[in-house]
Amino acid sequence: MTMVETAVAPDMPGSAIPDAPVAVEVRDLHKSFGQLDVIKGVSMTAREGDVVSIIGSSGSGKSTFLRCINLLEIPTSGRVSVGGEEIRMKRDRHGQPVPADWRQVERIRTSLGMVFQSFNLWSHLTVLQNLIEVPVHVLKTPRAEAIERAEALLARVGLADKRHVYPAFLSGGQQQRAAIARALAIQPKVMLFDEPTSALDPELVGEVLKVIRDLADERRTMILVTHEMKFAREVSDQVIFLHKGLVEEEGHPGEMFRNPRSERLRQFLASTQ
Amino acid sequence: MSLDTVLTPPSPNLPAPDRSVLFRRLVFAAIGLAIVVPVVLLMRWDWLPDYLELFAQGIWTSIWLTLVSAGVGLMLAIPIGLVQVTGPAPLALVAKGFCTVIRGTPLLLQMWLLYYGLGSLFPEIPWIRESFAWEILRQAWPYALLSLTLSYAGYEGEVMRGAFASVPRGELEAGRAFGMSPFTLLRRIWLPRALFQALPTLAGETVLQLKSTPLVATITVIDVYAVASRIRQDTYVVYEPLLLIAVLYMIMTLILVRAFAWLEARVPVKRG
Ligand SMILES: Nc1ncnc2c1ncn2[C@@H]1O[C@H](COP(=O)(O)OP(=O)(O)O)[C@@H](O)[C@H]1O
Ligand SMILES: [Mg+2]
Numbered sequence: 001m002t003m004v005e006t007a008v009a010p011d012m013p014g015s016a017i018p019d020a021p022v023a024v025e026v027r028d029l030h031k032s033f034g035q036l037d038v039i040k041g042v043s044m045t046a047r048e049g050d051v052v053s054i055i056g057s058s059g060s061g062k063s064t065f066l067r068c069i070n071l072l073e074i075p076t077s078g079r080v081s082v083g084g085e086e087i088r089m090k091r092d093r094h095g096q097p098v099p100a101d102w103r104q105v106e107r108i109r110t111s112l113g114m115v116f117q118s119f120n121l122w123s124h125l126t127v128l129q130n131l132i133e134v135p136v137h138v139l140k141t142p143r144a145e146a147i148e149r150a151e152a153l154l155a156r157v158g159l160a161d162k163r164h165v166y167p168a169f170l171s172g173g174q175q176q177r178a179a180i181a182r183a184l185a186i187q188p189k190v191m192l193f194d195e196p197t198s199a200l201d202p203e204l205v206g207e208v209l210k211v212i213r214d215l216a217d218e219r220r221t222m223i224l225v226t227h228e229m230k231f232a233r234e235v236s237d238q239v240i241f242l243h244k245g246l247v248e249e250e251g252h253p254g255e256m257f258r259n260p261r262s263e264r265l266r267q268f269l270a271s272t273q
Numbered sequence: 274m275s276l277d278t279v280l281t282p283p284s285p286n287l288p289a290p291d292r293s294v295l296f297r298r299l300v301f302a303a304i305g306l307a308i309v310v311p312v313v314l315l316m317r318w319d320w321l322p323d324y325l326e327l328f329a330q331g332i333w334t335s336i337w338l339t340l341v342s343a344g345v346g347l348m349l350a351i352p353i354g355l356v357q358v359t360g361p362a363p364l365a366l367v368a369k370g371f372c373t374v375i376r377g378t379p380l381l382l383q384m385w386l387l388y389y390g391l392g393s394l395f396p397e398i399p400w401i402r403e404s405f406a407w408e409i410l411r412q413a414w415p416y417a418l419l420s421l422t423l424s425y426a427g428y429e430g431e432v433m434r435g436a437f438a439s440v441p442r443g444e445l446e447a448g449r450a451f452g453m454s455p456f457t458l459l460r461r462i463w464l465p466r467a468l469f470q471a472l473p474t475l476a477g478e479t480v481l482q483l484k485s486t487p488l489v490a491t492i493t494v495i496d497v498y499a500v501a502s503r504i505r506q507d508t509y510v511v512y513e514p515l516l517l518i519a520v521l522y523m524i525m526t527l528i529l530v531r532a533f534a535w536l537e538a539r540v541p542v543k544r545g
Contacts, residue, residue, distance in 0.1 A: 070450055102454075110452035120443035122462055123542045124469050134451040137461055166541050186451060 015237055020047040022084060023190050023221040024069060029078035031064055038064045040245040041078075046190065046238075049219040053232035053253070056242035057268055062225040063117075065242065066194050069223065070112045071105045074098060082108045083189055110139060113183030117195040119175040121167040127154065127178045128163040131185045139186065146185070153181040157211050173204030180211055191215065193224040229272050233257050241265050312516065320508045321517075324500060331500040332521060334414075338496065339483045339529075342418055346425025346482075347475070351464065353426060354433025368430060375427025381488050383424060388416040388492040417489035425482055429475065436471035437463065469542045476533030480526050497521055 024046040031039040038061045046052045054062050067073040069080055071087065074097060080087045087108060088100035099105045121130050131150035135141040141149075154160050157177040167175055176196055183191060196212065197205040209231050215222060216235040226232050232239060233253045241249045241256070241264075249256060249265045260266045353371065356364040375383070395401050395410050409415055440463055448458040468475075487498035495503075501514035 072446060072450055106452045106454055108452075109450060112450070114447070114450040116443060116447065116450075118443050120441070120447040122444055122447065122466070123441075124466050124540050133461065134453070137457060138452050168541060168543055183451075 015045075015047045015050055017047065017049050020049055022046070023048045023050065023082070024223065025079075025081040026065075026069065027079040029065065029068055029080070030076045031061075031068055031073055032076050038245050039068065039075075042240075042242070042245070042247055044223075044240060046221060046223055048189075048221050050237045051216045051220075051222045051224065051235050052238045052240065053236040054223065054225045054240045054242060055227070055229065055232060055268070056248075057271075060242045061245040062242055063194050066192055066223060066225050069192060070109050070114060071099060072114075082111060106138075110134070110186055111189040113186055113188030113191045115176070115180050115183050115191065115193045115196050117198050119167070119172070119179045119199070121175055121179055121182070123167050126164050126166055127159060127170070130167070130178060130182050134182075134186050150181070150185055153184050154178075156214075157181045158207075171204060172200045173207045176200065176204075176208045177211055180208070180215075184215075189221060191220060191222045193222065193226070195225050195227060198227055227272065229257070229269065241268065243268075316513050316516075317510055318513060320504060320510055320513075324504055327495070327500050327503070328497070328521075331495055331497040332525075334489075334494065335483065335486045335496040335498075336525065338414075338418060338421060338486050338489060338494075339479070339525075342421035342425050343479050343482050346422045347429055349422070349426035350429035350433045353430030354435075354437050354467075355459075357430075357434040358437045368434075372427050372430045372434075375424055376431065380420065380424050380485055381491065384417065384420040384488055384492060387420050388413065392416050413493045414489075417492060417494045421482065421485065421489070424485070425478070428478055429471075432471050432474050432478065433467060436467035436474075439470060440466045466542075469537075469540050472533065472537050476530065476537070479533070480529055483525055483529060484522065 022045055024044070026042065026044045029039050029042045030037070042061075042065055044052065054065065056062050064073055068075045068078075069082070071080075075089075076097060085104075085108065087105060089097050090100040092098045121127075122133065125133060128147065128150055131153060132141075132143065132146040135146035135149070136143050151160065151163065154163050157180060159174060159178055159181065162170060162174060162178070167178070170178065176199075180196070193212065197208050200208060205228070209228065212222075212224070213231075213235055224232070224236070236253045239250060239253045239256050240247055241262075243264050249260065249262045256265065257269065260269060353368045356368050392410075392413075395407075401407060401410065444466060445458060445463060448462045453461065486496055489496055490499035490502060497518050501518045504514040505511050
């Protein structure tokens with residue numbers, strides 16, 4: 001590991017391991033829905049082992065930004081690379097940007113474990129079936145191997161005894177832990193979380209944050225949209241504060257939360273006390 | 274109260290029968306006996322042994338017409354429902370039009386149009402008369418089966434459209450986010466999810482399908498109902514055969530309802 005100062009990119013304020021390979025890179029991302037410009041030029045670099053938290057008030061574009069990384073939303077312009085591979089885009093007959101190769105997008109998506117605010121477990125499958133669905137039917141992992149790994153993951157998130165239960169019979173906290181295990185089951189390079197605790201009753205938030213904290217502790221690469229400021233401060237290597245589709249402030253959580261430079265971040269932090 | 278509600282199976286977590294339930298059952302049993310005993314003793318059943326074989330054939334015809342038309346009809350209903358949700362627009366329009374026509378006209382009319390229309394056209398066409406298919410096309414059952422199948426496809430196409438549309442967006446999005454191709458998503462998530470969603474409706478519709486089958490008797494197919502008609506013509510006994518087939522239909526319905534309830538219980542998509 002070299003200690004040369006230039007190894008640290010200037011636009012990358014906090015990184016756990018400064019010269020680790022880049023896991024996700026976003027350059028000058030724009031996204032609009034019709035006339036509405038939602039993301040107006042956002043860049044981000046997450047290196048392997050980084051936990052990047054994205055904060056900001058509701059409607060600031062956090063979800064849209066996250067969903068552009070795995071192409072659930074198609075960026076209007078800008079570049080997205082995952083594991084050094086840039087997602088190739090082209091323009092369709094109407095001049096709209098579309099992926100040049102959906103196969104590439106599908107392949108890259110299997111390296112991004114997404115966790116949704118509303119869990120989105122497949123309700124016609126048991127918890128175990130939810131976990132092996134993608135490994136078996138997309139990644140073509142042998143079934144026995146997928147089951148073995150899934151059971152280990154369920155034990156890890158404390159749901160071993162729920163493996164044959166359908167999602168409708170789980171609490172919100174259990175569903176979200178199962179959803180995290182489902183994302184881990186594809187052995188992703190990067191985990192993407194979109195407000196994983198916002199749909200939960202307050203007393204269930206803790207059990208989910210504990211699972212995410214464990215993942216952070218084992219240095220998993222994660223991009224986390226959250227409203228849990230205390231949690232973001234504790235687990236992140238880098239925090240990005242989005243305001244109206246632009247990065248208003250970014251940096252080390254400690255510095256940003258202790259003395260925010262911008263008035264907007266100050267107000268935002270005060271409002272989330 | 275309709276037959277369907279009477280025959281809805283009890284939910285599995287029903288409490289153990291207490292005294293009032295026991296009492297109610299005794300009352301029902303008494304009423305049942307009060308009906309059955311006079312029926313057996315006072316009515317004419319001497320014709321029954323002569324027609325047992327015909328009844329067996331009739332029951333079989335009713336059952337296979339119901340099952341095959343519902344099975345093939347569902348296969349058609351799936352794409353009919355799907356294209357109305359996904360497009361392309363011209364296909365969606367064709368599917369919508371098909372459902373509208375089928376649902377907007379009586380099944381009896383459709384059956385007669387096929388049998389007396391199409392069925393009387395075929396003999397005029399020499400190469401059809403000469404083909405091996407003629408042996409089949411000159412019979413009545415293909416027209417019965419076809420009209421029942423198209424009818425089921427039309428009604429269930431609409432049901433499947435609703436079912437496809439009602440699968441939560443988030444569950445489809447999860448499939449996409451994990452790298453499923455559109456086809457894998459349809460095969461593994463969207464279709465099974467929609468089918469389970471539609472299952473209670475399909476159960477009711479399949480019972481209705483069974484009870485639409487007597488219409489085939491009007492185009493000379495011998496189902497259970499046609500047997501009762503035959504007995505009336507042969508023996509001038511009117512009520513007893515009708516009572517008997519009423520019981521037979523109830524038994525067949527009960528079996529269908531139970532089969533669907535078993536399917537539904539296997540995958541509890543919703544709680545309770
Ligand atoms: N699919 C969409 N179509 C139109 N507008 C959208 C869509 N998704 C999000 N938006 C709009 O984009 C803005 C940002 O939304 P979002 O990214 O969900 O914000 P956040 O996650 O920060 O609350 C909002 O004004 C929202 O209404
Ligand atoms: Mg959001």
